[in-house]
Amino acid sequence: MAGRSQKRKMPVALVAGLAGMALIILVAIFAPMIWGTTAEKGTGAIRSGASSSHWLGTDSQGRDVLLRTLVATRLTLAMAFIATGLAVVLGGLLGTLVIIVGPRLQWLGARAIDLFVAWPPIIVALTITAIFRPGMVSVVVAIGVAFCPQFARLTNTLATSVGQRDFVNAARLLGLRGGMVLRRHVVPNIAAPVLVLTSVCLSTTIVTMSGLSFVGLGVQPPSTDWGQLLALGLRSLYQNPIESIGPSLAILLTGLAAGLIGDGLAQYGEARRPTARAKRVKATTVGAAERVTLSADIDSSAVVTARNLKVYAGHSQDDAAIVQGISLDIHPGEVVGLVGESGSGKSLTAMTIAQLTPPGLRWTADALTVAGNVLAEGTPVPKQLALDVGIVFQDPSSCFNPARRLGAQLTEAIRVHKKVSRRDARAMAVRRLREARVSSPERRLNQYPHELSGGMRQRAMIAMALLSEPRLLIADEPTTALDVTVQADVLRLLKQINTDHSMAILLISHDINVVSALCDRICVMYGGRIVEEVSVDALRRGEVQHPHTRALLAASPRPVAHIPSADQPDESGPITVGATALRSRQGI
Amino acid sequence: MAGVQTLTTQRSSPGWSRLLRHSAFQQWARYLAGRLAGVVAITLALLIMTFLMVQFVPGDPARNIVGITATQAQVDVVRAQLHLDDPVLTQAWTYFSSVLQGNLGKSFTTQQPVVEMIAQRLPLTASVAVGGLIILLVIGFPLGLAIGVLQRSGRAARTTTAFTVGTSLFGALPEYITGTLLILVFGLTLRWLPAQGGESFQGLILPALAVALAPAAVMARIVRNETSAILGEEYISTARGKRISTVRLLITHVFPNVVTSTLTLGGLLLIALLGGTVIVENVFNIAGLGTQIVQAIFASDYPSIQGIILVLGLLATLVSLVIDIVLGILDPRVLQKNGLK
Numbered sequence: 001m002a003g004r005s006q007k008r009k010m011p012v013a014l015v016a017g018l019a020g021m022a023l024i025i026l027v028a029i030f031a032p033m034i035w036g037t038t039a040e041k042g043t044g045a046i047r048s049g050a051s052s053s054h055w056l057g058t059d060s061q062g063r064d065v066l067l068r069t070l071v072a073t074r075l076t077l078a079m080a081f082i083a084t085g086l087a088v089v090l091g092g093l094l095g096t097l098v099i100i101v102g103p104r105l106q107w108l109g110a111r112a113i114d115l116f117v118a119w120p121p122i123i124v125a126l127t128i129t130a131i132f133r134p135g136m137v138s139v140v141v142a143i144g145v146a147f148c149p150q151f152a153r154l155t156n157t158l159a160t161s162v163g164q165r166d167f168v169n170a171a172r173l174l175g176l177r178g179g180m181v182l183r184r185h186v187v188p189n190i191a192a193p194v195l196v197l198t199s200v201c202l203s204t205t206i207v208t209m210s211g212l213s214f215v216g217l218g219v220q221p222p223s224t225d226w227g228q229l230l231a232l233g234l235r236s237l238y239q240n241p242i243e244s245i246g247p248s249l250a251i252l253l254t255g256l257a258a259g260l261i262g263d264g265l266a267q268y269g270e271a272r273r274p275t276a277r278a279k280r281v282k283a284t285t286v287g288a289a290e291r292v293t294l295s296a297d298i299d300s301s302a303v304v305t306a307r308n309l310k311v312y313a314g315h316s317q318d319d320a321a322i323v324q325g326i327s328l329d330i331h332p333g334e335v336v337g338l339v340g341e342s343g344s345g346k347s348l349t350a351m352t353i354a355q356l357t358p359p360g361l362r363w364t365a366d367a368l369t370v371a372g373n374v375l376a377e378g379t380p381v382p383k384q385l386a387l388d389v390g391i392v393f394q395d396p397s398s399c400f401n402p403a404r405r406l407g408a409q410l411t412e413a414i415r416v417h418k419k420v421s422r423r424d425a426r427a428m429a430v431r432r433l434r435e436a437r438v439s440s441p442e443r444r445l446n447q448y449p450h451e452l453s454g455g456m457r458q459r460a461m462i463a464m465a466l467l468s469e470p471r472l473l474i475a476d477e478p479t480t481a482l483d484v485t486v487q488a489d490v491l492r493l494l495k496q497i498n499t500d501h502s503m504a505i506l507l508i509s510h511d512i513n514v515v516s517a518l519c520d521r522i523c524v525m526y527g528g529r530i531v532e533e534v535s536v537d538a539l540r541r542g543e544v545q546h547p548h549t550r551a552l553l554a555a556s557p558r559p560v561a562h563i564p565s566a567d568q569p570d571e572s573g574p575i576t577v578g579a580t581a582l583r584s585r586q587g588i
Numbered sequence: 589m590a591g592v593q594t595l596t597t598q599r600s601s602p603g604w605s606r607l608l609r610h611s612a613f614q615q616w617a618r619y620l621a622g623r624l625a626g627v628v629a630i631t632l633a634l635l636i637m638t639f640l641m642v643q644f645v646p647g648d649p650a651r652n653i654v655g656i657t658a659t660q661a662q663v664d665v666v667r668a669q670l671h672l673d674d675p676v677l678t679q680a681w682t683y684f685s686s687v688l689q690g691n692l693g694k695s696f697t698t699q700q701p702v703v704e705m706i707a708q709r710l711p712l713t714a715s716v717a718v719g720g721l722i723i724l725l726v727i728g729f730p731l732g733l734a735i736g737v738l739q740r741s742g743r744a745a746r747t748t749t750a751f752t753v754g755t756s757l758f759g760a761l762p763e764y765i766t767g768t769l770l771i772l773v774f775g776l777t778l779r780w781l782p783a784q785g786g787e788s789f790q791g792l793i794l795p796a797l798a799v800a801l802a803p804a805a806v807m808a809r810i811v812r813n814e815t816s817a818i819l820g821e822e823y824i825s826t827a828r829g830k831r832i833s834t835v836r837l838l839i840t841h842v843f844p845n846v847v848t849s850t851l852t853l854g855g856l857l858l859i860a861l862l863g864g865t866v867i868v869e870n871v872f873n874i875a876g877l878g879t880q881i882v883q884a885i886f887a888s889d890y891p892s893i894q895g896i897i898l899v900l901g902l903l904a905t906l907v908s909l910v911i912d913i914v915l916g917i918l919d920p921r922v923l924q925k926n927g928l929k
Binding site for chain 2: 111112115116117118119120121122123124126127129130131132133134203207208210211214215216217230233237238241244251252255256260261263309351354356359365381383385386389392393394398399400401403405408409412413416417447448450459461464
C-alpha cells in the first residue's frame with residue numbers, strides 16, 4: 001500500500017526479462033516467415049562445424065541449425081504458452097472449486113492439492129502422454145495438467161486469505177459495494193502473485209516440455225521444436241558437437257527470460273522491508289558536531305565512560321554521523337535512562353556501548369570504557385565483555401533462537417567463557433530464572449522459546465542477562481512489546497535487580513514515564529546527541545530546560561510515576577498487579 | 589554447591605520431566621500420524637491414477653499394445669490378460685488387490701514380470717538420484733551460507749553479484765542440457781569420465797552432476813537469502829552479545845534455522861530431482877526406470893508404465909516424508925503447527 005504513493009523503479013531483472021521475451025516473441029512471429037523454407041532445405045555440407053555460412057553448423061541432412069532453431073521458436077513458444085494458460089485456468093478453477101464446495105470438503109481439497117504439489121510434475125506428465133500416445137497435443141495437455149496443482153494451491157490460499165484481511169473488511173465498512181471491493185482490493189492482491197507464478201511456470205514449462213520432446217515423447221517429426229533439435233544434436237555429439245549448441249541456447253535463454261520476469265515481478269511487488277536495525281535509524285542532520293572537550297577527567301570507578309562517541313553509516317569519513325558525539329558516565333549501581341523519539345540514536349548508542357553495532361556502521365570515540373574494558377574501533381572486542389554486560393532486548397519473541405532449547409541458550413555464555421560445567425550452569429540458570437520469577441524454572445530449561453508467554457520470555461531474557469553477574473545491564477525498550485500488566489512487573493524486577501546486586505542499568509525507552517519510574521538520571525537524546533541530562537527528581541519537579549524534553553513530557557499520557565521500592569512482597573505464581581494498581585499504590 | 593541444588597530441585601519435581609516427555613511423545617505421534625495419513629492418501633491417489641490411465645486410453649488399449657497389423661484374436665487375448673472385458677469396478681478390484689499383493693503384471697514387450705524389471709532398474713535410478721541429492725546438498729548449503737555471511741557483512745559486493753548472476757544462469761539450465769554439456773566437456777574433450785552412464789561409480793558421476801547442478805544453484809540462492817535474513821534477526825544479536833566465536837555462532841545459532849527455512853522453501857527441489865533423473869537417464873543411456881518408461885510409453889506397454897509410475901510416485905512421497913521428519917526434529921514448532929487436527 002505504502003509503495004503505491006512513491007514511484008518504484010523497475011528491477012533490472014524485470015526489464016531484462018521483458019526485453020528478452022519480447023525479442024523471442026518477435027523471432028517466433030517472423031522467423032518462420034523469413035527462413036521457413038530455407039531452414040528445411042538440405043545443403044551439401046553435412047554435419048559441418050561453425051562457419052560464416054552456417055554459424056552454428058549443419059545437421060545430418062545439411063540443414064542449418066541456427067535457422068532451424070529460430071524457426072522452431074514459434075512452435076515451442078506457442079506450445080509453452082498454451083500449456084501455461086491451461087495450467088492457470090485449470091488450477092484457478094480447481095482452487096476456486098475447492099473453496100465453493102463448503103468448509104469440510106474445502107479442508108480435504110486443500111490437503112489433496114498440497115499432496116499433489118509435492119509430486120514431481122513429470123510423473124503426471126508421463127502418465128498423460130502414456131494415455132494419449134506421444135505427440136504435440138498430448139504433451140501440451142500433459143504439461144498443463146501437471147502444473148495446475150501449483151496454481152490451484154495459490155488460488156486457494158489467496159482467495160481464502162484475501163477475503164479475510166483487514167483492509168477488505170475496512171473497505172466493506174466504508175460502504176464499498178461487493179464489486180468495488182473485488183476490483184479495488186481483492187483482484188490487485190491476487191493478480192501480483194498469480195503473475196509471478198505464471199512467469200515462473202512459463203519458464204518451467206518451456207524447459208520441461210523441451211525435455212519431453214528431447215526424450216522423444218513430445219513433438220514428432222516432421223514438426224520440430226527445440227527439444228527435438230537438441231535430441232538430434234545429442235545423436236551427432238561425437239561427430240559434430242556444435243550442433244547441440246543452438247537449441248541448448250534457445251531453451252536456456254527463453255527459460256531465463258521467463259524466470260527473470262518472474263523474479264523481477266516478485267521484487268517489484270514486494271514491499272521493501274528493512275533488513276537491519278541500522279536501516280530503521282534515520283540519519284538526522286542537526287548542524288555540525290561540536291567537539292566535547294576532554295576536560296572532564298575519566299572517572300576510573302565508572303562502569304561506562306564514553307567520550308565523544310559517534311556512529312557513522314557507511315565506511316567513508318564523510319558519511320553522515322547518526323550518533324553525533326555523545327559523552328556519558330554510568331556509575332556502579334546507577335540506573336541511567338536514555339530517552340528520545342525513534343531515530344534519535346538511543347538504541348544505537350546503547351548497542352555501541354555493548355559492542356553490537358549493526359554491520360555497515362562504524363563508530364569512533366575519544367574514549368570508550370565499559371566495565372573496565374578499554375574499547376577501540378577496529379580492535380577485537382574483549383570476550384570478557386560478554387560476561388560484564390548483560391543485554392535485554394525489546395522484543396522477547398524474537399531475541400531467543402527459536403530452534404534451540406532455553407537451557408542451552410541461557411547457559412551458553414558462561415559455559416563458553418567461564419568453562420562452567422553443564423550441570424553447574426543449569427543450576428545457576430535455574431536460580432536466576434527463579435529470581436526473575438519465571439514459574440517452574442527447571443522445566444523451562446528444556447523448553448523452546450515458543451512454549452513460553454511473552455512476559456515469561458522477557459523474564460527469561462533478564463535471567464539470561466543476569467547469569468554471568470554482569471556489572472552493567474543494558475535494557476533496550478524492555479517493556480515496549482509487553483502487555484501493560486506485564487510491563488510494570490518487568491520494571492519492578494529490573495529495579496529489584498538493581499538494588500539486590502547494585503548492578504548499573506542503562507535503560508533505553510521512548511517513554512519518559514517508564515524511564516522516570518526506574519532511573520536515577522535521565523539523558524534525553526534528540527537528533528543523535530544528548531540534549532539534556534537531568535536527575536529524576538528535577539524531572540518530577542518539572543525543572544527541565546530543553547524544549548524537546550518538555551515535548552516528551554507533554555506527550556506522555558500519564559503523570560510521571562514512581563516505581564515502588566524493591567522491597568515489595570515477592571509474589572510467586574502469576575502476577576497480576578497492573579500499571580493501574582501500581583499507580584493507585586502511589587496514591588495517584 | 590550449585591550442583592547440589594540442581595539435584596534437590598530435580599528430585600523435588602520428578603513429575604514435570606515425565607509429563608514433558610509424555611507430551612513431546614504425543615506431539616510426535618500426532619505429527620507422524622498426520623504425515624502417514626498423507627502417505628496413504630497419495631498411495632491411494634497413485635493407484636487410482638494408474639488404474640484410470642488404462643481406462644482413459646482412447647480406442648482400444650489392447651490394440652495399441654499388439655499393433656495395427658495384429659489379428660482380432662491376438663487383440664482378444666491381450667484384452668483378457670488386462671481384464672478389459674470385466675465391469676470397471678471388477679477391473680479396479682483385480683488391479684488393486686494384485687498390486688497390493690506385489691504383483692504388477694507382465695511386460696508385453698519382454699514378457700518379464702514388471703516387479704522383476706523394476707528390481708533390476710531401480711538401483712541405477714536411485715543411485716543417480718541419491719548421488720544428485722548429495723551433490724545438491726554439498727554444493728548448495730556451504731555456498732549459500734558463505735555468500736549469505738559475506739553479503740550480510742556488507743563486504744565483497746562483487747562476489748555476491750557474481751553469485752546472483754551465476755546461480756540464476758545455472759538455475760535455468762535444464763538437466764538434459766547440463767548433461768549434454770558435461771558429456772561434451774568431460775566425456776569427449778577431456779576424456780576424464782565415460783560419456784555413457786553405466787553401473788560403475790565413474791559412470792554415475794556425470795549423470796548425478798547433471799541432475800544436481802541446477803537445483804543446487806537454486807538451493808544456494810535460497811540458503812543465501814535465508815542466511816542473510818537470519819543474520820538480521822534479533823536472536824543473532826543476542827548470540828553476538830555472548831561473544832562466542834563466529835564458527836560457533838554459525839553452527840549453533842544460524843545453521844539450524846537456515847536448514848529449517850530452506851527445507852520448508854526448497855523441499856520441492858529435492859523431490860523434483862527425481863523427475864530430473866528420469867530425463868537425464870535418457871541423455872546418458874542409463875538402464876534405469878527413466879529410459880524404460882519412455883520405451884514403455886512408445887510400446888504402449890501399460891503394465892510397465894503403471895509399475896514405474898507407482899514406484900516413482902512412492903519414492904517422491906518417501907522423500908517428502910523424510911523432509912517432514914527432519915523438519916520436525918530440527919524445529920519443534922512444526923510439530924504444533926502441522927499435527928493431525
